Amino acid sequence: MKLYEELSNAMNEVVSVTEESSDFKPRFTKLIENYFDSSYVERDIDDVIELINLSEGNSDGN
Amino acid sequence: MEIKILGWGYENIRRFNTLDLDLLQGGTHLSHVTLVMMRNGTGKTTTISLMRSVLNGTATNWNPEEVRSYKPTKGQASQGKFYIKIKFGTELYHYNLILDYERGRASYETSHVGMSGGLEQGHTLPMQLKGVFTKEFINRFIFDGEQAKKTLSADSKEAELAVTYLYQIEKLDNLISEINSLVQRKQSESDSKGATSSSLSYNRTRMENKRNHYLNLVTRRDKVILQMSQYQTRWVDLENQRTELITSDERLRQDQLNLTSRKALKNNELNSLLQTIGTEVKEPFNIHSLFDARLKSLMNNMQTLKLPKTTAREFFKELSESPECVCGRPIGQEEKVAILKRADNYLGEDDLSVINAIKDSLRNYSTSGELTIALEQMITLKEEIQSIQSALDRLVLHLDEEAIRKAESIAEEQSDIKQKILGLQQERDILDAPYGTPNTSEQNNVAAAEKAWKEAEENLQRATGTYEYTQKANKLIIYINNIRSLALQKLKDSIIIKTNEKVERILTDDRITVDKIDGSLILHDRTAVSEGQTLAIAYSYIGSLFEHSSFEFPFVIDSPAASMDLGVRREVASIIPTLFKQLIIFVTSGEVAGFAEKFYSMDDVLYATIEGKENNEKATCTFGKDYFSAYQCEEEE
Amino acid sequence: MPFRLPKNCREYFRDITGKVDGKLNYWFDGYYLSFLVGLAQTKIDSNAEFESSELVDEYPIDYRKSSDYIAALLISTEAKRIPVDETNADALERLMTTLLDSHSRTRLTAEGENRLNQYAARGISVILEKMPKHTRLDEFYQDYFECFKDGVFIENQE
Numbered sequence: 001m002k003l004y005e006e007l008s009n010a011m012n013e014v015v016s017v018t019e020e021s022s023d024f025k026p027r028f029t030k031l032i033e034n035y036f037d038s039s040y041v042e043r044d045i046d047d048v049i050e051l052i053n054l055s056e057g058n059s060d061g062n
Numbered sequence: 063m064e065i066k067i068l069g070w071g072y073e074n075i076r077r078f079n080t081l082d083l084d085l086l087q088g089g090t091h092l093s094h095v096t097l098v099m100m101r102n103g104t105g106k107t108t109t110i111s112l113m114r115s116v117l118n119g120t121a122t123n124w125n126p127e128e129v130r131s132y133k134p135t136k137g138q139a140s141q142g143k144f145y146i147k148i149k150f151g152t153e154l155y156h157y158n159l160i161l162d163y164e165r166g167r168a169s170y171e172t173s174h175v176g177m178s179g180g181l182e183q184g185h186t187l188p189m190q191l192k193g194v195f196t197k198e199f200i201n202r203f204i205f206d207g208e209q210a211k212k213t214l215s216a217d218s219k220e221a222e223l224a225v226t227y228l229y230q231i232e233k234l235d236n237l238i239s240e241i242n243s244l245v246q247r248k249q250s251e252s253d254s255k256g257a258t259s260s261s262l263s264y265n266r267t268r269m270e271n272k273r274n275h276y277l278n279l280v281t282r283r284d285k286v287i288l289q290m291s292q293y294q295t296r297w298v299d300l301e302n303q304r305t306e307l308i309t310s311d312e313r314l315r316q317d318q319l320n321l322t323s324r325k326a327l328k329n330n331e332l333n334s335l336l337q338t339i340g341t342e343v344k345e346p347f348n349i350h351s352l353f354d355a356r357l358k359s360l361m362n363n364m365q366t367l368k369l370p371k372t373t374a375r376e377f378f379k380e381l382s383e384s385p386e387c388v389c390g391r392p393i394g395q396e397e398k399v400a401i402l403k404r405a406d407n408y409l410g411e412d413d414l415s416v417i418n419a420i421k422d423s424l425r426n427y428s429t430s431g432e433l434t435i436a437l438e439q440m441i442t443l444k445e446e447i448q449s450i451q452s453a454l455d456r457l458v459l460h461l462d463e464e465a466i467r468k469a470e471s472i473a474e475e476q477s478d479i480k481q482k483i484l485g486l487q488q489e490r491d492i493l494d495a496p497y498g499t500p501n502t503s504e505q506n507n508v509a510a511a512e513k514a515w516k517e518a519e520e521n522l523q524r525a526t527g528t529y530e531y532t533q534k535a536n537k538l539i540i541y542i543n544n545i546r547s548l549a550l551q552k553l554k555d556s557i558i559i560k561t562n563e564k565v566e567r568i569l570t571d572d573r574i575t576v577d578k579i580d581g582s583l584i585l586h587d588r589t590a591v592s593e594g595q596t597l598a599i600a601y602s603y604i605g606s607l608f609e610h611s612s613f614e615f616p617f618v619i620d621s622p623a624a625s626m627d628l629g630v631r632r633e634v635a636s637i638i639p640t641l642f643k644q645l646i647i648f649v650t651s652g653e654v655a656g657f658a659e660k661f662y663s664m665d666d667v668l669y670a671t672i673e674g675k676e677n678n679e680k681a682t683c684t685f686g687k688d689y690f691s692a693y694q695c696e697e698e699e
Numbered sequence: 700m701p702f703r704l705p706k707n708c709r710e711y712f713r714d715i716t717g718k719v720d721g722k723l724n725y726w727f728d729g730y731y732l733s734f735l736v737g738l739a740q741t742k743i744d745s746n747a748e749f750e751s752s753e754l755v756d757e758y759p760i761d762y763r764k765s766s767d768y769i770a771a772l773l774i775s776t777e778a779k780r781i782p783v784d785e786t787n788a789d790a791l792e793r794l795m796t797t798l799l800d801s802h803s804r805t806r807l808t809a810e811g812e813n814r815l816n817q818y819a820a821r822g823i824s825v826i827l828e829k830m831p832k833h834t835r836l837d838e839f840y841q842d843y844f845e846c847f848k849d850g851v852f853i854e855n856q857e
Binding site for chain 1: 192193229230231233234236237240241244530531533534535537538541542544545546548549552553556611
């Protein structure tokens, strides 16, 4: 299902300012699309969590 | 995708008994507007409720009482059915909601042209609408007139909720819940891998205790704030009663007025003095001789030492570029580095001007006694105010005996309340103090308790080996929340623009705009709008909500005009057809005047009159404007 | 580094700060009153915790004229705290270079601003110890200036 334009834009804006890896970004955006489409498994969420980078020394999303 | 309701029907449902409504009337044309007249009590609410249920697929969760509530009161029907014919794009679907009155259960059947085998058990939606046709979603296009008004009511969050549900923003909340569940499961799995040592158990218990304690403190804080507010309200109430005692006595009223007026004047003077003190304080040399002495000492030293020196950092930087020093010695690379390093110990040219400015200020200031005078005046003034207050308090002594008794009782209660408020204030200050404030600890301070809980939680996560995983999950949740806020705001902005475009077209006599959506719709610079304007704005908003999506929905409204006056009805009647592509409106005969009759002059309107019968007879539906308008007249007679 | 409120400051001054008559107009007022006490103590709090968001990065308009006095007091107090020989031109000039910056909005370097923050942190600790919390500005002022007058706030008598 195509996401609403505002949701897609919001997703792209948020993702573009993170310093996550190049693997994370497409996986994360796809997870959200799949979630809205009810086309996901728990493992998808697990994988995306594991891709998060903690090395910035904080977990406040900045 | 266009979605159209083509008709619906009842079998053994309450007073309807059996009835079929085909909005196509055997043909192919579907009217833009369908007006359905039903008397109050014949089943408008039932129809709305069933329409929602047949589309959202949730009736299977009904308990037996709910199912049986649709059974006709007369007769022995063992089963009832409500069905709807609906077109999704070019696909025609037929849904049956089967109500088994004997067993008290509801079930669905779906038939889809093109589906092999005809009718299938269960509630099947087109792929595009799966997950979209939720209860909350459907309630926003099948609704009653009161719901529309809620979008503008400050007490309601309807406007914001509508956006959240229609655009499925709540799915992001669901995703976050799933992430949290995943994290918790990881922790338990980690526990159960033989790591059930006493330390894990200890950490878990400790974390739970700390969390409960934190929550208790939060609850206590809320309670304290509430109690304070209640006491303050009571105090004001008592004060009013006290004033009432005095003002009701003519002799004392004038005294009270005079004293109150003097007190107000003195308070104004006090505020003025506080301003003066505030100004004087900004010259620190006025506050204490220590500061004056330091400034003067610095000034003297700068004078004596001839600071700032005229030789400045720039001089040394230029010197380092020269082949020779001022003393004639050659400047090689080593010397250059040394000069540049030391140049930073000297002020630059720009800094010279800052120092000179400071020197100037120090040279030209002089202390004044204004602050001391103002402080003394403040103390005197406070004493005067206190004295006036005492005089005000003493006024009660001039009242008659009974009034005095009342006044004493009021004063006693006020004193008691004051003590209580003080105690609560102290408790609140401690509860609310920032982390690390002296005399606070996790026992009595919310911030400290929260920190202790979080630390215990971290320890638990470390013990279960899920610390890192949890941190990552938390970070992901933050990203999702950011997306949620941003998406919601963008949606709101787009919808507001569209709403205002419609409002401008509709309300030409008055400039009203929606400023933002914050719970309800917030209008720009307006504190009051008429009922008609409220509904015009509400319907414009609802129309805009759906217009923005990729689906075109039919709107089903129950009694949009019920409690409105005639002028408002006419306004609403002229607005809503312009906002929705398919409109089905249920009205009672009482809503014809001003509302339904406005449609008589419009094209493409279908009129249906439904009459419930007594004694187990079938309800009937008669199409046509003449019958519709005649029915209303008969009712009025 | 801009000015930052020490963690206990906002809570202490909460009831006497607000944009109404009879209250301090800015949170900076509380900050200023705190660092005056710190300067009077000639002590900083090097372990202070501050609010994570900055208070302001320049003086509020009412304080623009005081900026020279504040800078001068900072230099003079630091000279006492470190200590630095105020009769030695080089030493004094070196001290000034670490604290003053003509390009900064406050005319202080980041170190200078941080030092003021630390004086404010020390100041509010002393205020919390010596004065109760007040809900009226007139009562606060009375108490505050009484503490100055009686030498309660002055650590090293000169």
